[in-house]
Each structure stands twice: as C-alpha cells, then as structure tokens.
Amino acid sequence: NAGVMQNPRHLVRRRGQEARLRCSPMKGHSHVYWYRQLPEEGLKFMVYLQKENIIDESGMPKERFSAEFPKEGPSILRIQQVVRGDSAAYFCASSLNKNTEAFFGQGTRLTVV
Amino acid sequence: KQEVTQIPAALSVPEGENLVLNCSFTDSAIYNLQWFRQDPGKGLTSLLLIQSSQREQTSGRLNASLDKSSGRSTLYIAASQPGDSATYLCAVRGNFGNEKLTFGTGTRLTIIP
Numbered sequence: 588n589a590g591v592m593q594n595p596r597h598l599v600r601r602r603g604q605e606a607r608l609r610c611s612p613m614k615g616h617s618h619v620y621w622y623r624q625l626p627e628e629g630l631k632f633m634v635y636l637q638k639e640n641i642i643d644e645s646g647m648p649k650e651r652f653s654a655e656f657p658k659e660g661p662s663i664l665r666i667q668q669v670v671r672g673d674s675a676a677y678f679c680a681s682s683l684n685k686n687t688e689a690f691f692g693q694g695t696r697l698t699v700v
Numbered sequence: 701k702q703e704v705t706q707i708p709a710a711l712s713v714p715e716g717e718n719l720v721l722n723c724s725f726t727d728s729a730i731y732n733l734q735w736f737r738q739d740p741g742k743g744l745t746s747l748l749l750i751q752s753s754q755r756e757q758t759s760g761r762l763n764a765s766l767d768k769s770s771g772r773s774t775l776y777i778a779a780s781q782p783g784d785s786a787t788y789l790c791a792v793r794g795n796f797g798n799e800k801l802t803f804g805t806g807t808r809l810t811i812i813p
Binding site for chain 1: 742804
C-alpha cells in the first residue's frame with residue numbers, strides 16, 4: 588500500500604504562471620488535507636476535502652487558490668498567477684475518515700522566480 | 701480558535717538521555733492528537749495517535765500522554781539516539797465541524813553523540 592504521493596516534488600514557476608500540485612491519497616482514504624509550510628515556520632492549514640466536496644477552506648487565500656478532489660483521480664491544488672510569496676512547501680495528507688490517523692506526503696516545493 | 705503551542709522550540713541533549721517534549725492546546729474539544737517528526741527538507745512521519753478518550757500511547761521508545769481537560773500532551777523519548785534528531789510536531793484534530801489538524805510550531809531536537 589503506497590503512501591500519500593505528491594507530484595511534482597519540485598516545481599519552478601515564473602511570476603504570473605499557474606502551478607498545479609497533485610496529491611494521490613493512500614488507498615481507501617477519502618479525506619484529503621492541504622497545508623503550506625514557509626521556511627522556518629509551522630504548517631498552516633489550507634483546505635480539507637472529501638471526495639467531490641470541499642469541507643473546510645478557511646485557510647485558503649480568497650484569490651488565485653483553488654482545490655478539488657474529484658471522484659476519480661488525485662486531489663489538485665491550483666495556484667493561478669503565482670507571486671514570489673507563494674514560494675513554499677505544500678504538503679498533502681490523507682485519512683480514512685475524519686477522526687483517524689493522518690498520513691502526509693513528501694511535499695511539493697514550489698519556487699516562484 | 702484552536703491554538704497549539706510547543707515548548708521548548710529547540711532542545712539539545714546528549715545521546716542516551718531520556719527527554720520530554722511538551723504540547724499544549726487551547727480548545728479541549730478534540731477528536732485526537734497526533735505526534736509527527738519532520739526531517740529537514742522532508743515530509744512528516746506519523747509517530748503516535750492518541751484518541752480523545754485515551755490517556756497514553758506507546759510505540760517502541762516513544763510514549764505519548766494526553767490530558768484533554770488541561771489541554772496538554774507530552775512525548776517521552778527514552779534512551780535517545782542521534783537518529784532521533786528532527787523536528788517534532790504535535791497536531792490536534794478538532795471535532796463538531798472543525799476536523800482539520802491544527803499544528804504547533806514544533807520542537808527542534810538535536811541528540812549529541
């Protein structure tokens with residue numbers, strides 16, 4: 588049973604481009620969470636999704652950021668018109684349900700140049 | 701709003717010593733608490749999960765306790781080894797519509813050979 592898979596591991600985008608980050612949860616997990624980690628800072632919650640539904644997006648910036656978790660395929664975190672301040676590590680986690688152990692992927696490190 | 705605090709922010713101890721890491725949280729309405737370790741540039745590895753109804757969990761040299769009413773958890777590491785050097789993070793999962801994981805800022809542990 589593979590763990591949580593994130594790709595790409597590293598992503599470089601120029602200012603104004605779009606970044607698409609993918610997360611495949613562990614097999615059987617239908618709950619996905621996205622977090623952002625800035626250098627030397629803690630993990631900040633962004634969004635919590637369950638298959639085809641956004642449960643909690645209280646941590647998502649109001650503009651340029653969106654997330655989805657379709658019935659088939661990975662969860663996608665999309666950042667439009669990236670700016671230098673979007674440079675960070677983005678982590679995805681999954682769990683079987685809302686009160687079981689959460690497992691994290693290795694993260695995608697986004698660099699905006 | 702849930703706030704999670706970890707003290708100390710950094711800790712250095714000689715190899716072989718036992719040590720305790722502390723985590724406190726402000727809202728006791730939680731489903732569970734989870735301890736993770738993060739190595740530099742890597743993702744998070746789950747160490748222990750304690751459900752809100754439990755008092756402690758053990759895995760090998762690790763023992764985590766939970767006192768929900770006082771909003772505290774400790775992670776005890778016995779007979780520390782250089783390989784234990786990492787940042788340790790605690791995270792609480794809320795309940796009743798607030799099921800995201802809220803993280804502390806972590807304790808950076810260094811084991812001195």
